Amino acid sequence: MAVIGVVGAGVMGIGVAQNVATGGHDVVLVDTSDEVLADARTAIYRNCRLSRMMGGPTLDPDEVLARITTAVGLEALAKAELVIENVTENWEIKREVHAELDRILPADTVVVANTSAIPITRIAAVGGHPERVVGVHFMNPVPAKPVVELIPGFHTTPETLQRTRDLLTSMGKRWVDVKDASGFVSNRVLMLTINEAAYLVHEGVATAESVDDVFRGCFGHPMGPLETADLIGVDTILYSVEVLYEHYADSKYRPCPLLKQMTDAGLHGRKSGRGFYTYNS
Numbered sequence: 001m002a003v004i005g006v007v008g009a010g011v012m013g014i015g016v017a018q019n020v021a022t023g024g025h026d027v028v029l030v031d032t033s034d035e036v037l038a039d040a041r042t043a044i045y046r047n048c049r050l051s052r053m054m055g056g057p058t059l060d061p062d063e064v065l066a067r068i069t070t071a072v073g074l075e076a077l078a079k080a081e082l083v084i085e086n087v088t089e090n091w092e093i094k095r096e097v098h099a100e101l102d103r104i105l106p107a108d109t110v111v112v113a114n115t116s117a118i119p120i121t122r123i124a125a126v127g128g129h130p131e132r133v134v135g136v137h138f139m140n141p142v143p144a145k146p147v148v149e150l151i152p153g154f155h156t157t158p159e160t161l162q163r164t165r166d167l168l169t170s171m172g173k174r175w176v177d178v179k180d181a182s183g184f185v186s187n188r189v190l191m192l193t194i195n196e197a198a199y200l201v202h203e204g205v206a207t208a209e210s211v212d213d214v215f216r217g218c219f220g221h222p223m224g225p226l227e228t229a230d231l232i233g234v235d236t237i238l239y240s241v242e243v244l245y246e247h248y249a250d251s252k253y254r255p256c257p258l259l260k261q262m263t264d265a266g267l268h269g270r271k272s273g274r275g276f277y278t279y280n281s
């Protein structure tokens with residue numbers, strides 16, 4: 001059993017913290033305010049209670065939460081053997097968090113970056129220990145998705161990779177090895193699809209319902225691209241498409257203005273109660 005740090009208690013951090021705890025580890029979950037962390041504990045409690053109903057294992061929410069301590073500020077991670085960073089998909093925020101992690105953590109702590117599209121080598125270059133930084137692209141919802149993308153940066157060592165694989169195994173995950181390129185495999189494809197689906201709504205070609213109906217009805221996808229956007233977070237989609245656009249300098253990734261407007265208006269999808277669809281709390 002190890003102490004694992006989880007930075008960011010948003011959509012992904014909540015799922016990662018729960019999954020690491022059920023993998024038998026103690027977790028220190030960090031975010032920027034007590035309110036966010038209190039909401040995270042409530043969400044983890046609810047998700048554990050619903051786990052069996054959603055096809056997962058039976059979980060005792062109190063047992064899972066007993067393994068998770070929460071804290072404001074990265075200093076609380078000083079004793080962690082491995083830290084999984086899940087903060088907002090924004091380069092300035094990621095850069096600051098990784099610079100601080102590099103200052104605080106002992107040199108042998110592994111740092112896992114969970115990002116939709118930012119290259120791992122770029123993140124690793126922020127600190128003085130790029131050999132201990134590795135990318136894991138978790139899928140959402142984390143406890144329910146058995147496969148991740150595992151992405152070494154340019155300087156990632158075999159030891160860092162092995163310690164990460166060991167953690168993933170304890171979490172019940174399988175991984176697909178992917179080279180370090182913005183968006184990796186999944187989001188090079190998925191973000192283009194969602195961005196183009198948003199353009200269809202933006203241009204009035206079809207409603208969100210019709211776009212998703214085509215993907216579910218004609219292709220047999222379990223969810224359409226705009227339902228998926230709401231699950232991921234419309235803001236996270238926008239930030240990811242912006243990262244791809246900037247990285248590849250390719251106009252095919254031009255972000256749809258509708259995604260920008262929805263992000264500014266707070267229509268962030270399920271997590272805010274409204275995105276392409278409206279949700280009851």
Ligand SMILES: NC(=O)c1ccc[n+]([C@@H]2O[C@H](COP(=O)([O-])OP(=O)(O)OC[C@H]3O[C@@H](n4cnc5c(N)ncnc54)[C@H](O)[C@@H]3O)[C@@H](O)[C@H]2O)c1
Binds near residue numbers: 007031087097139233
């Ligand atoms: N949402 C998805 O489906 C999904 C899937 C795979 C990967 N990702 C990636 O995972 C990361 C997190 O995404 P998310 O959807 O959970 O985002 P989110 O916006 O739901 O949560 C981000 C969290 O980071 C916190 N945060 C911001 N700055 C911080 C700081 N300095 N210290 C501590 N916490 C800080 C925020 O308060 C927030 O709670 C992003 O890089 C995203 O691209 C997201």
